Amino acid sequence: MKIWVLDASVVVKWFLRDAENEEDISIALEILKALRNDKIMVLQPIHWLTEVAAVISRLRPDDAENVISLLYAMELPVCNNPVVFNVACRLAKTYHHHLFDTLYHAVALSQDNATLVTADLTYLNKVQNEGKIIPLSDFKLV
Helix, strand or coil, X not given: CCEEEECHHHHHXXXXXXXXXXXXXXXXXHHHHHHHCCCCEECEECXXXXXXXXXXXXXXXXCHHHHHHHHHHCCCCEECCHHHHHHHHHHHHHHCCCHHHHHHHHHHHHCCCEEEEECCHHHHHHHHHHCCXXXXXXXXXX
């Protein structure tokens, strides 16, 4: 089964359903539904919940505690090994990008059947030649 890595730009959309300036919310919600119904597998970097918590705390401070409790209860599997950190460091250095973003991509690059899904087009445009990354707008359940 294909493994998906969902960066914070995707996960945050699950909680921004009413935001007028957010694109591809319906696709992000499709991913959430598929995840809840065990139709897709995900694998996250160790920091994913911390990064989502930081964004939600800034964008929706009144909802942050409930959102984080819900996400924590999902018990998404995480990948935490030195290879991932080494790959993330290489990506950060090569593309002059923040390590938190490169960690998601490093998880995808370290797994045989994994792909990163992102709504962060700035990062995507920098690193697309590395492979194993797609924009949220291109996500399709297979």
